[in-house]
Amino acid sequence: MDTIESLRNTTPHIAAKFRVLETLDSPKLWNRGASFVTVMLGCKCGSPTLKVKTVRPSAAAVPPAYLTCCHCGMSELLFDEGLHGWNGEMEKEAANVAQSDLVAYSADEGAVLITYSYQNVENYDDLIAEGVKNPEDYFDTFTVYFRQDGASNFASVLSCECA
Numbered sequence: 148m149d150t151i152e153s154l155r156n157t158t159p160h161i162a163a164k165f166r167v168l169e170t171l172d173s174p175k176l177w178n179r180g181a182s183f184v185t186v187m188l189g190c191k192c193g194s195p196t197l198k199v200k201t202v203r204p205s206a207a208a209v210p211p212a213y214l215t216c217c218h219c220g221m222s223e224l225l226f227d228e229g230l231h232g233w234n235g236e237m238e239k240e241a242a243n244v245a246q247s248d249l250v251a252y253s254a255d256e257g258a259v260l261i262t263y264s265y266q267n268v269e270n271y272d273d274l275i276a277e278g279v280k281n282p283e284d285y286f287d288t289f290t291v292y293f294r295q296d297g298a299s300n301f302a303s304v305l306s307c308e309c310a
């Protein structure tokens with residue numbers, strides 16, 4: 148198995164708190180190609196819909212994002228650029244944000260997609276050669292999309308260049 152295939156087939160740990168409902172081709176106009184992975188996330192309680200919560204307005208260029216479930220009360224950090232992705236794995240410096248400061252992107256729950264990428268495969272070959280055991284967590288972009296129930300299109304909630 149080549150490096151990109153191996154990365155694509157290993158779910159990053161940020162998604163493990165949730166249920167990966169399916170892996171799909173990104174809709175047209177989104178970043179696509181072998182280095183991009185798009186998955187739909189649901190809750191481990193079985194709910195296929197979630198809320199995305201971020202901090203707005205935020206001093207941070209990319210606020211951390213949480214996913215919450217109104218069926219079971221789950222509320223978990225999905226993404227913090229200080230902790231996750233290439234730069235986050237190197238820095239490990241969490242954003243200083245209280246959950247009470249979070250605001251739901253939408254009043255209703257909806258479908259949540261995340262897209263992440265591994266665009267310069269030689270960097271991942273280097274990580275693996277250095278003995279890094281979780282190269283799949285070093286994605287170089289990360290985007291969260293949300294589609295409210297009844298809506299036809301996904302909207303981008305946040306997008307981060309992580310490397």
Ligand SMILES: [Zn+2]
Pocket residue numbers: 190191192193194216217218219220221
């Ligand atoms: Zn739930």
